[in-house]
Amino acid sequence: MHISDGILEPEWIFFWYAISILFIALGLRIINKRIKADPVYLPRIALIGAVVFVISVWHIPVPVTGSSSHPVGTPFASIIIGPFAAVVISSIALFFQAFIAHGGLTTIGANTFSMGIAGAFGGYFVYRLLKNISPLWISAGMAGLAGSMLTYMTTALQLALSLNPGNVIYYWKLYSLGFIPTQLPLAFAEFAFTAYVIKYISETKGMENIQSGCTLDRFTITALMLMVSIISIIAIGAYIGYPGGTNMAGIDSTVEAMAAPAASPGGIGVRLMSVLGEPLGFALVGITGGLFTGYFWSELRRKN
Amino acid sequence: MLEWLTTDPLNGIIITITFFISVIIGRYLRMKRAAPGNKGKLVDPRIKILFLFILIISITLMKHWYFPTGITVICTLFALKSKIFQNFSRKMIFPVILAFFIVVIQGLTYGTNKINYGIPLYSEGLDSGFLIFARVIAAASMGILLLSNTPENEITETMRWYRVPGTMLDISSLMSRYIKAFSTEAKKMKWAQESRCGFSKRSGFSNKMHDVASITGALITRALVRAELVYRAMLSRGWKHDRSFVSHQPLDHNDLLMGFVFASGIMILLGIDRML
Numbered sequence: 026m027h028i029s030d031g032i033l034e035p036e037w038i039f040f041w042y043a044i045s046i047l048f049i050a051l052g053l054r055i056i057n058k059r060i061k062a063d064p065v066y067l068p069r070i071a072l073i074g075a076v077v078f079v080i081s082v083w084h085i086p087v088p089v090t091g092s093s094s095h096p097v098g099t100p101f102a103s104i105i106i107g108p109f110a111a112v113v114i115s116s117i118a119l120f121f122q123a124f125i126a127h128g129g130l131t132t133i134g135a136n137t138f139s140m141g142i143a144g145a146f147g148g149y150f151v152y153r154l155l156k157n158i159s160p161l162w163i164s165a166g167m168a169g170l171a172g173s174m175l176t177y178m179t180t181a182l183q184l185a186l187s188l189n190p191g192n193v194i195y196y197w198k199l200y201s202l203g204f205i206p207t208q209l210p211l212a213f214a215e216f217a218f219t220a221y222v223i224k225y226i227s228e229t230k231g232m233e234n235i236q237s238g239c240t241l242d243r244f245t246i247t248a249l250m251l252m253v254s255i256i257s258i259i260a261i262g263a264y265i266g267y268p269g270g271t272n273m274a275g276i277d278s279t280v281e282a283m284a285a286p287a288a289s290p291g292g293i294g295v296r297l298m299s300v301l302g303e304p305l306g307f308a309l310v311g312i313t314g315g316l317f318t319g320y321f322w323s324e325l326r327r328k329n
Numbered sequence: 330m331l332e333w334l335t336t337d338p339l340n341g342i343i344i345t346i347t348f349f350i351s352v353i354i355g356r357y358l359r360m361k362r363a364a365p366g367n368k369g370k371l372v373d374p375r376i377k378i379l380f381l382f383i384l385i386i387s388i389t390l391m392k393h394w395y396f397p398t399g400i401t402v403i404c405t406l407f408a409l410k411s412k413i414f415q416n417f418s419r420k421m422i423f424p425v426i427l428a429f430f431i432v433v434i435q436g437l438t439y440g441t442n443k444i445n446y447g448i449p450l451y452s453e454g455l456d457s458g459f460l461i462f463a464r465v466i467a468a469a470s471m472g473i474l475l476l477s478n479t480p481e482n483e484i485t486e487t488m489r490w491y492r493v494p495g496t497m498l499d500i501s502s503l504m505s506r507y508i509k510a511f512s513t514e515a516k517k518m519k520w521a522q523e524s525r526c527g528f529s530k531r532s533g534f535s536n537k538m539h540d541v542a543s544i545t546g547a548l549i550t551r552a553l554v555r556a557e558l559v560y561r562a563m564l565s566r567g568w569k570h571d572r573s574f575v576s577h578q579p580l581d582h583n584d585l586l587m588g589f590v591f592a593s594g595i596m597i598l599l600g601i602d603r604m605l
Contacts, residue, residue: 028427029423029424029427029428029465029468029469030385030388030389030424030465030468030469030471030472031385031388031389031397031461031464031465031466031467031468031469032389032427032428032431032461032464032465033389034389035386035389035390038386038389049497053494053496053497056496056500057496060496064560064564065557065560065561067496067499067500067503067560068503068556068557068559068560069553069556069557070500071499071500071503071504071507071556072503072507072549072552072553072556073549074500074504074507075504075507075508075511076511076545076548076549078504078508079508079511079512079515080545113497113500114500114504117497117500117501117504118504120501121481121501121504121505121508123472123476124476124477124481124484125420126420126421126423126424126469126472126473127423129385129424129468129469129472130378130381130382130385130472131382131385131386131389131468184431188431188435188457188461189439196434196438199434199438200434203430203433203434214538217534217535217538217542218538218541218542218545221538221539221541221542221543221546222542222545222546222549224542225542225543225545225546225547226546226549226550229546229547229550
């Protein structure tokens with residue numbers, strides 16, 4: 026969902042424009058270099074730009090909600106033409122979309138940042154990360170899912186920064202939760218769309234950026250399925266709880282009372298959280314725990 | 330009863346003079362517009378874009394909901410008069426949904442003064458939410474009204490005047506052509522697929538996604554080949570990217586005057602909003 030005109034405060038309009046222009050300038054430099062080497066690169070990126078425009082206004086069926094919505098398209102574009110070129114074409118697509126009141130003229134900077142920069146770079150990063158350890162459709166699909174989620178989380182952050190500067194983290198979470206009923210199914214639709222299309226293109230026309238991946242082992246499949254299931258349960262629980270008046274308190278108090286009743290207030294965990302802030306603190310804990318478990322998994326199983 | 334005549338006459342004189350001069354100017358403008366052979370002058374797209382940008386920024390700076398609401402009402406009346414109301418209202422759906430979402434979130438969470446209408450709402454949140462709602466609707470209606478009667482390629486060429494890099498404009502102009510061709514071709518392929526039992530209501534999500542992907546994939550692969558061939562043909566006929574085919578005329582005095590009037594009007598409106 027793009028931010029419309031009239032929502033962002035002027036200072037944020039110019040801030041997001043400044044950041045996006047930087048990325049667009051870098052993207053244009055790369056595109057110009059490529060055009061010099063291969064002139065046919067120009068219609069190729071324009072064509073992918075048209076695809077991004079069309080699929081981002083093309084409604085596709087979304088399960089759960091029973092309605093239809095549109096994918097972001099930039100993770101798909103970044104896989105084919107690279108993330109910097111994807112930033113440039115997404116800004117142009119957003120400019121055209123302003124004509125149909127999808128987004129706006131003053132919010133092109135902010136929307137380019139969420140859709141073009143966060144969506145394309147996030148999706149591309151995930152694609153590169155999974156490309157060598159998973160089949161092509163999984164890496165492409167995960168790029169679509171991550172790109173879509175990142176786009177909407179960035180949009181939520183932009184709204185929180187501009188509308189509620191006094192309590193950004195709380196409102197970021199709140200806007201993200203507000204997007205969930207439509208955007209979570211949409212992210213899965215984006216997964217399916219990107220996976221299917223990239224697989225189709227790679228099977229019918231070999232493209233330089235798309236390489237076939239490898240098969241997933243049982244461990245990876247189980248881990249991915251667990252991740253998706255747990256995220257869905259948490260998101261649905263939080264969303265159901267919020268209208269019920271839990272005020273997004275989460276499960277902090279339950280965890281504190283049941284899992285760590287004797288936790289010291291001066292302990293390393295509590296101090297880390299106060300220094301980093303909760304989201305970063307939890308991310309750090311997740312990364313450390315995940316790396317440790319993954320690294321020693323085989324050894325732990327063998328011992329058992 | 331007539332004591333108002335005996336007190337300070339300044340206000341009365343001012344209102345009388347301004348009213349009658351405006352009546353004369355209004356009648357003159359109407360007669361000029363209705364004169365035979367007058368097709369009406371379109372606002373230069375360069376002025377339009379600048380005006381729109383300044384107006385939207387000003388709308389976001391407004392502190393009272395009634396000014397943006399007034400702009401929305403004026404735009405809606407224009408849309409009705411220009412017989413584009415259906416298109417106008419269809420395009421307004423998306424901004425209205427987003428604005429409504431913000432009103433709900435702000436009303437439910439922002440502020441300290443609780444009002445109970447069955448569900449707990451905050452008065453500050455509702456105020457701020459409605460202000461944002463009014464701003465979004467005003468900005469969107471202005472944008473739709475101004476951009477709906479300007480062709481995309483005209484605005485793309487206008488961007489060259491604003492010193493937007495040539496590569497970006499070349500991509501834009503190619504994109505705008507491809508978008509039209511793509512949409513038409515996608516529709517045709519979808520109909521063809523539907524006639525062959527594709528997109529069936531009975532088929533599940535996976536099958537529908539497979540149908541969407543096969544159309545998109547086939548379109549992209551075919552279009553890539555075709556676009557490359559056409560572009561090579563364009564190059565062989567001497568076409569060079571980054572070359573402008575439209576030489577912009579300098580802005581004439583009327584356009585500049587109109588831009589000045591627009592900008593002054595916006596500033597006055599913003600000033601009044603801030604003073605209230």
